[in-house]
Amino acid sequence: xxxxxxxxxxxxxxxxxxxxxxxxxxxxxxxxxxxxxxxxxxxxxxxxxxxxxxxxxxxxxxxxxxxxxxxxxxxxxxxxxxxxxxxxxxxxxxxxxxxxxxxxxxxxxxxxxxxxxxxxxxxxxxxxxxxxxxxxxxxxxxxxxxxxxxxxxxxxxxxxxxxxxxxxxxxxxxxxxxxxxxxxxxxxxxxxxxxxxxxxxxxxxxxxxxxxxxxxxxxxxxxxxxxxxxxxxxxxxxxxxxxxxxxxxxxxxxxxxxxxxxxxxxxxxxxxxxxxxxxxxxxxxxxxxxxxxxxxx
Amino acid sequence: xxxxxxxxxxxxxxxxxxxxxxxxxxxxxxxxxxxxxxxxxxxxxxxxxxxxxxxxxxxxxxxxxxxxxxxxxxxxxxxxxxxxxxxxxxxxxxxxxxxxxxxxxxxxxxxxxxxxxxxxxxxxxxxxxxxxxxxxxxxxxxxxxxxxxxxxxxxxxxxxxxxxxxxxxxxxxxxxxxxxxxxxxxxxxxxxxxxxxxxxxxxxxxxxxxxxxxxxxxxxxxxxxxxxxxxxxxxxxxxxxxxxxxxxxxxxxxxxxxxxxxxxxxxxxxxxxxxxxxxxxxxxxxxxxxxxxxxxxxxxxxxxxxxxxxxxxx
Numbered sequence: 001x002x003x004x005x006x007x008x009x010x011x012x013x014x015x016x017x018x019x020x021x022x023x024x025x026x027x028x029x030x031x032x033x034x035x036x037x038x039x040x041x042x043x044x045x046x047x048x049x050x051x052x053x054x055x056x057x058x059x060x061x062x063x064x065x066x067x068x069x070x071x072x073x074x075x076x077x078x079x080x081x082x083x084x085x086x087x088x089x090x091x092x093x094x095x096x097x098x099x100x101x102x103x104x105x106x107x108x109x110x111x112x113x114x115x116x117x118x119x120x121x122x123x124x125x126x127x128x129x130x131x132x133x134x135x136x137x138x139x140x141x142x143x144x145x146x147x148x149x150x151x152x153x154x155x156x157x158x159x160x161x162x163x164x165x166x167x168x169x170x171x172x173x174x175x176x177x178x179x180x181x182x183x184x185x186x187x188x189x190x191x192x193x194x195x196x197x198x199x200x201x202x203x204x205x206x207x208x209x210x211x212x213x214x215x216x217x218x219x220x221x222x223x224x225x226x227x228x229x230x231x232x233x234x235x236x237x238x239x240x241x242x243x244x245x246x247x248x249x250x251x252x253x254x255x256x257x258x259x260x261x262x263x264x265x266x267x268x269x270x271x272x273x274x275x276x277x278x279x280x281x282x283x284x285x286x287x288x289x290x291x292x293x294x295x296x297x
Numbered sequence: 298x299x300x301x302x303x304x305x306x307x308x309x310x311x312x313x314x315x316x317x318x319x320x321x322x323x324x325x326x327x328x329x330x331x332x333x334x335x336x337x338x339x340x341x342x343x344x345x346x347x348x349x350x351x352x353x354x355x356x357x358x359x360x361x362x363x364x365x366x367x368x369x370x371x372x373x374x375x376x377x378x379x380x381x382x383x384x385x386x387x388x389x390x391x392x393x394x395x396x397x398x399x400x401x402x403x404x405x406x407x408x409x410x411x412x413x414x415x416x417x418x419x420x421x422x423x424x425x426x427x428x429x430x431x432x433x434x435x436x437x438x439x440x441x442x443x444x445x446x447x448x449x450x451x452x453x454x455x456x457x458x459x460x461x462x463x464x465x466x467x468x469x470x471x472x473x474x475x476x477x478x479x480x481x482x483x484x485x486x487x488x489x490x491x492x493x494x495x496x497x498x499x500x501x502x503x504x505x506x507x508x509x510x511x512x513x514x515x516x517x518x519x520x521x522x523x524x525x526x527x528x529x530x531x532x533x534x535x536x537x538x539x540x541x542x543x544x545x546x547x548x549x550x551x552x553x554x555x556x557x558x559x560x561x562x563x564x565x566x567x568x569x570x571x572x573x574x575x576x577x578x579x580x581x582x583x584x585x586x587x588x589x590x591x592x593x594x595x596x597x598x599x600x601x602x603x604x605x606x607x608x609x610x611x
Contacts, residue, residue: 125357125382132350132378132381133350134350135346135354135378136350136357137354138350138351138354139351139352139354139358140354140357140358142351143317143354143358143359153354166346166350169344169347170346170347170351172342172344172347173344
């Protein structure tokens with residue numbers, strides 16, 4: 001798109017039908033598993049987030065490959081930046097970039113590395129340092145309101161990320177400003193890098209915390225597309241308040257041998273291991289991998 | 298009638314819809330702006346990090362945020378947001394740091410921004426502007442706001458120090474006087490004390506040139522090199538730590554260009570300064586014109602052109 005072209009405004013249409021989401025989510029998960037090759041990626045974290053991203057881009061966000069520069073688009077900020085494999089996979093499957101580009105992961109000839117950046121089409125801002133993007137999204141939501149726009153700013157946060165005080169500072173400001181076009185989605189998978197959240201820094205009662213900061217807050221199963229559909233249709237959850245959706249998710253979701261494990265936040269696998277994991281993703285036998293070459297954190 | 302910073306910013310914002318004024322409860326320099334700007338004035342409360350993140354978000358939407366907070370907290374409490382969101386993002390956010398250096402007066406070391414130049418200049422793409430008085434601040438403001446680079450402004454709204462030799466131009470210093478023996482490089486509030494020292498030195502038969510750098514990044518390298526070569530003694534004068542400020546900038550430039558000159562650094566070395574009212578700080582810390590002149594005379598007397606570079610710290 002040249003600088004002189006007016007950006008195409010998003011239509012009201014969703015990119016996908018609800019029934020198309022589960023097969024898309026499966027393809028996204030396959031891409032995530034393939035990105036564990038070579039240098040590895042944050043596989044467990046990305047798998048918990050995959051359904052949220054699929055649902056948001058397929059059914060909620062008014063943005064498409066044609067409208068990704070429109071000032072009227074909905075914004076998604078991936079504050080939990082290390083989930084970027086799931087974001088890139090979703091964007092690739094929906095045509096924001098070529099699927100083949102995912103094979104450039106970690107190559108110096110392209111810009112696909114362990115956190116998102118604006119060189120990649122569809123990415124709104126670079127992230128990676130936890131606790132930043134709620135404030136950034138707040139600024140975007142504020143400007144939209146200044147311009148009397150109807151578009152929204154969504155932020156995906158990790159639950160471990162909620163340890164960062166800057167998240168709560170931004171929440172305090174957002175609540176005070178009453179930004180009802182701001183929506184935070186928490187990928188509540190119960191894990192942070194090395195521990196369960198509730199064993200390290202317990203977050204519960206989490207809904208109460210958001211409400212205390214002036215937000216309207218709900219919880220649901222973050223892997224249930226029907227529940228997600230219902231919830232996002234009701235955003236903002238309360239007039240004059242920002243909305244927080246606590247999405248209960250499972251780290252490593254979709255691959256039983258990776259699910260719910262503290263030591264599968266980041267992983268690097270070899271070719272045969274990835275194929276075994278993909279077979280397991282599609283209902284095959286457990287790929288309980290314990291090879292010497294396995295690199296996990 | 299001189300234009301105040303508040304009036305200048307207000308006029309700029311009235312003429313340019315992209316300007317959004319933000320503050321983390323630092324209202325002193327801009328009390329009239331909330332009423333004047335309405336929704337384009339945002340006070341986030343005592344939330345410097347959120348202010349910077351939100352400024353980045355506003356800038357992504359095409360706004361030019363002008364954010365205000367005390368210099369120490371703007372540059373340190375929110376440093377990561379400045380560097381990561383504004384810096385990496387290369388966004389046109391203007392950061393106005395209030396009461397930097399000695400201007401924090403009796404607040405004490407917690408409020409003393411003596412490393413702000415060091416921190417801000419280290420961010421790729423960040424400009425650093427240090428006005429000597431309100432007239433320079435007002436003159437530069439439209440130019441800086443039009444520039445798409447992020448910029449840190451070491452806020453100083455002191456009364457004009459003297460008729461200025463030249464108008465503001467980015468990356469251009471103001472050279473005051475034609476000195477032979479001494480070149481005093483300085484910026485910000487201490488320009489006025491450097492000019493007092495210049496007058497006293499002249500009375501002692503020591504012509505001195507004062508170079509008001511105005512911008513420390515990008516710095517006027519030609520002015521620095523020309524004035525350094527022309528003098529017997531170079532003085533760097535700043536209300537900043539010795540590490541990372543003007544002295545370091547000058548030293549780095551000399552090394553890059555293979556220039557070796559005797560340099561007398563006047564800065565705070567490994568300590569914070571005595572909290573007091575402004576004029577008392579200057580006197581106590583040897584930063585008023587007379588004390589500066591005496592330090593320069595002593596330095597000249599100790600090693601008249603012998604080429605030794607070990608200068609005493611005043």
